[in-house]
Amino acid sequence: MFKLKDKIVIITGGGSGIGRAMSLLFAESGADVRIFDYNTDNASSVVDMIMKKGGTAQAYNCDVSDQDQVVSLLKSFERVDVLINNAGISNIGRADNTSVSDFDQVYQVNVKGAYNLLYACLPIMMKQEGASIINMASIAAHVGLADRFAYSMSKGAIAAMTLSVARDYIDYNIRCNSISPARVHTPFVDGFISKNYPGQEEKMFKDLSDSQPIKRMARPEEIAALALYLASDEASFITGSDYPIDGGFITLNN
Template identity: 55%
Template sequence: MFKLDNKVAVITGGGSGIGRAIATIFAQQGAKIYIIDVDEKGAEDTVKAITDASGEAAFKKCDISSKEQVDNVIGEIIAESGLDILVNNAGIAHIGNIEQVTPEAVDRLFAVNVKGMYHTIFAAIPHLKKKGGVILNMASIASLVGITDRFAYSMTKGAVNGMTLSVARDYLSYNVRCNSISPARVHTPFVDGFLTKNYPGREEEMFKKLQASQPIGRMGKPEEVAYLALYLCSDEASFITGNDYAIDGGFTKLNN
């Protein structure tokens, strides 16, 4: 079950964290992986780990905020191998309430988290329409519940939910499924970097606080998100489209 043999998967932001876990697990299940990222070293490390384990993977450097770059890279991938699965994982975060968010920060978040996803779907959908396929978007629990000091980030992830529903509805007749995943806090290099930058000398203390904020008592693991992604992109999930799945240790329902 959950095999991806003969499938070609494009994963944005596959150079680290959740994206790397998705790329690795998809490759283990038989998919040929293309990683789109601006992080050359991280992406190449992911590719090496996959190929060392006898999987198939390649890296295409691309800034998803550039429609021209995305069109070119997606076009290259389709010409080389085709495309069956698009995982929109790449994104950037921001801390602050509405008074603390500059117009420049809003523009940057929108360019990556919203337009970046639009660019990849726009480039991929003409091909996916021909034989069907799967689009999986990474949203966030920040689009489902109020989280302190996440105004701009929450705004962009709300847009992801809207895009997911629209694409799912518009392409039902083409056998293109589109879903999203909304993780809570997941322990990735981003979290470690965030703590180092914002709480120097207090990293361990703040890490424990972040863990405790999840009702289940810990952060998620990238692999746990990747296993959900695997199911949603597999043929076993062929009856599922237009849905968002919170993977959050109980945060959205039990945190009271």
């Protein structure tokens, strides 16, 4: 079950964090993994790990916010079986103190980045017998999170885009779903805490962990496992759905 033998899988931001876990797991499941990442070193490192284990993978230097670059890269692809829009950035701030530059940066990467990959991949997918798209949303699309105005905006857009794509391309057997994680323990989280709460790292990590009813953050591998299921043929009856993976955050914190 959940095998992706020889399927071409594009994972944006696949060189670190959740994307890295997805890249490794999908390769273990037989996929031909294509990592689109702004950080070439991270992407190449993951490709090396996959190749050493006998898997298949390639790294592409890509700024997902640059449509010309994305379209140019996709011209060499004859098929795309799975697209995972995972690349994203965060931002701290409310509506009254989020700068225009910060708002635009979050929009360019999180929203326009996903759109650019959809724009380039869907024409290829429409010529195939089917495909699966997975967009990384967030619990921020479902609940109000303090000081996450721009980030919440971007993930709300991802949720709406998922529904639109699922509706528009259902007759092409293209499925589109989203995943909404709560906090996931990645190097990004550690760096985020260190940058914004210097000297309070241990306390902030505990506070962020304890904010989940399950009293811990998710592991990247747990998110990757859900993505693998949604990408697989076993999930062929699922489209237009969002999957919270949040340790009970949305339902049990109310």
